[in-house]
Amino acid sequence: MTPDFIQKAIAICDDKIAKKGEGVGLSFYxxxxxxxxxxxxxxxxxxxxxxxxxLDHFEKAVKIREMLISDV
Incomplete structure (x- = not known):
C-alpha cells in the first residue's frame, strides 16, 4: 500500500470514529x-x-488506525 493510501485510510478511520464513536467497526471496503x-x-x-x-471482516476502526499508523 502506498503512503498516500495509508494516510487516506487513517483519515477514513478518524472520520468514522469521530462520527460514530470508538466502538465503530469497519471493513477494508x-x-x-x-x-x-x-x-x-x-x-x-x-x-x-x-x-x-x-483480520475478521469487520474490525474496530481504532485498531485498524493504529495498525496503519505503525505501517507508515
Whole structure:
C-alpha cells in the first residue's frame, strides 16, 4: 500500500470514529468508493487485511488506525 493510501485510510478511520464513536467497526471496503476504480489497490488492501494480519471482516476502526499508523 502506498503512503498516500495509508494516510487516506487513517483519515477514513478518524472520520468514522469521530462520527460514530470508538466502538465503530469497519471493513477494508470502507476505504473504497462503491465503484471499484483501482482493482490492484483493492487487492493489496485485501491481502494486508486478510492474509497478512488475518483480520475478521469487520474490525474496530481504532485498531485498524493504529495498525496503519505503525505501517507508515
Amino acid at each position: 470502507a476505504f473504497f468508493k462503491n465503484r471499484n476504480d483501482d482493482p490492484a489497490l483493492l487487492m493489496q488492501v485485501a491481502q494486508w487485511w486478510i492474509q497478512t494480519h488475518e
